[in-house]
Amino acid sequence: MLSSRVLSIRISGKDRKEKVRKLLFDLAHFKNLWIILIRRYKELYGYYSTDQSILYGLIADKEYSSKKEGKLRKFKEVRENILKDEELTGLLKALKEQKRKVDNNYLLQQVIRSVVKSFNDYRKAYKEYQKNPKKFKGTPKPPKSKKLKFLMNFSVELNVNTFERLEDSILIKLRINSKEFLKVKLPKNFNFEIKSIRLKLFGTDVYADVVYKVETLELRTTGEYTAGIDLGLNNLIALVSTNPNLESLIVSGKEIKAFNQWFNKEKAKLQSEIDTIRNKLSQIEEEEETQNLKQLLTEKLIILKELSAYRKRRIDNDFHKISRKVVDILKATDHKKLYIGKGATESKDGINIGKKNNQHFVSVPFRRLIGLIKYKAEEVGIKALEVEEAFTSKTSPFADILEVRKIGKKYLKAKEKEDKTLLQELLNQLKSLRKAIRKFRGLLKDKVSGAFFNADLVGAYNILRVGENSLRLIEDLKLLFVKLCNPVKFRLIEFFYKVSCGTRKGAGSSSHNAGLSPFDYQSCGNLTTF
Structure with missing residues (x-):
């Protein structure tokens, strides 16, 4: 089975980076011009003209031709409408000039295609909003142009006509007539x-993302065990397995949280300096001082972009290592399925858990981590599934989790309708069914057994039970207590460099058959728990 994968290569070298940056900024300007033209056309004539072939025909060197009379008639109508308005005529002229400047028709077609897709997505979202506005946080808005001096993200896809595969590299055609190339x-x-x-x-970084095909294993059915993962902030990953x-x-997750806190402080400090400089610029009239302030402002904006680019590289690097290590452990221990709670990603939408917690939680890209774990698991034949983790973290491992979630859904619906009487009744039912109390320092007191469990491990186990649609997955009570009470805890650096699977040869290896622990952490000595 073939799957698509992406290899991200950062472009190095000042001249090489600048060459690509200029091209991307030219393409971004080209995109802005189209968005402005299409929105202006809508203001004048009441509809968005987003037929891809017509748009490209407007700036083509050759006369537009089509076998379909209706399309040809539509093209003439759009062109005549544009020529009637001075602003639209000026925009069309600017687009033709920008086309000559970019000097790469293949890339221009990709940009036009992305503009059309953006407007089509907006129309689709707006229709859905009219049918069911509660699904949206606000009214969908049409695409708008972006200021190039604040441009942080922009990408364009190259097709097979714009690059050539060499023996150990790729030759990318940046500008055709001027024969400007980039070798990666x-x-x-x-x-x-x-x-x-x-x-x-x-930010200030430029990447070449190579999209390639790789053969992946068919999802195996010979695996014996399943595992559940609960994602969090202080404890980034809590994993419980039936093995x-x-x-x-x-x-x-404290190291990543601390890094995010540092990033947010540095970003806030830079943003404050930028705002101060802008305020001074609005008050000062002397030309020399204004030029100095503008230069300083540019430098601060560049530093801000570099800071964001550094954060992305750092988080990506850590998440790649974490996901690889987790998948290797599961592969070596004969797992067939992995269930990942996705509440951490969804709770970020509109989250408000206090100023300090927002600063930590909102900036951790859990969706990215889930995506990496899923695709790496599927590569080795482990089925990875996402599970709604609502009402799993504060529920006893001996409670009927399926009934808890059933009542929980009714509770959420009553909350939407603001039925206070029903809300209180359902809340009492939930407390009775969940049979657990959240205690201090990440502990959960279970009312059934009277024992104290690690709350995150209970959450992971409940996610596993929901995924498997089963109330009892680990029949041995002693084993279950050990799994929920005595985890092996790792700091991030220890997990990266001091944990290794007993084998990488796959399930049924010698270390697994011998009953040894799947990760060799004895070489670490006595690990300091966090």
């Missing part, structure tokens, strides 16, 4: 079929 070196033994390439701007030889593990 590939990793050793990269023997995959390349489908396309994306040139991407992020009796695999101890529950917790990976700390």
Whole structure:
């Protein structure tokens, strides 16, 4: 089975980066012009003209032709309407000039295609909003142009006509007539079929994303065990497995949280300095001082972009390592399925859990981590599924989790209708069914057994029970207590470099058959828990 994968290569070298940056900024300006033209056309004539072939025909060097009379008639109507308005005529002239400046028709077509898609997505969202406005946080708005001096993200896809595969590299045609090329070196033994390439701007960094096809294993049915993962902030990953030889593990998220806190402070400090400079610029009239302030403002904006680019690289690097390690452990211990709670991603939408917590929680890209775990798991034949984790974290491992979620859904519906009487009644039912109390320092007191469990591990186990649609997955009570009470805890750096699977040969390995722990952490000595 073939699957698409992306290899992201950061472009180095000042001249090489600048060459690509200029092209991307030219394309971004081209996109802005189209958005402005289409929105102005709507103001004058009452509809968005977003037929891809017509748009490209407006700036083509040759006369527009079509076998369909209706399309030809439509093209003439659009062109005549544009020529009637001075602003639209000026925009069309600017688009033709920008086309000559970009000097790459293949890339221009991709940009036009993305503009059309943006407007089509807006129309689709607006129709859905009219039918069911409660699904949206606000009224969908049409695409708008972006200020180039604040441009942080922009990408364009190259098709097979714009690049050539060499032995150990790729030759990308940036501008056709001026014969401007970019050579990107590939990793050793990269023997995959390349489908396309994306040139991407992020902050001050420029990337070439190589999209290639890789053969993945069919999802196996021979695996014996399942696992559940609960994502969080202080404990980034809490993992519980039905494999009796695999101890529950917790990976700390405090390092990532601390990094985010540092990033947010630095960003706020820079933003404050930028705002101060802008205020001074609005008050000062002397030309020399104004030029100095503008130069300083530009420098601060560049630093801000570099800071954001650094954060992305750092988070991506950490999440790639975490996901690889987790998947390797599951592969070595004969797992067939993995269930991941997705509440951490959804609770970020409109979240308000206090100024300090917002600063930590909202900026952690859990969706990115889930995506990496899922695709890496599927590569080795482990089925990875996302599970709604509502009402799993404060529910006893011995409670009827399926009934709890059933009442929980009724509670959420009553909350939407603001039925206070029914809300209180359902809340009392939930408390009775959940049979657990959240205590201090991440502990959960279970009313059934009277024991104290790790709350995040209980959440992971409940996610696993929901995914498998089963109330009892671990019949041995002693084993269940050990799994929920005694996890192996790792700081991030320890998880990266001091944990290794007993084998990478796959399930049924010698270490697994011998009943050994799947991760070799004994070499660490006594790990300090966090």
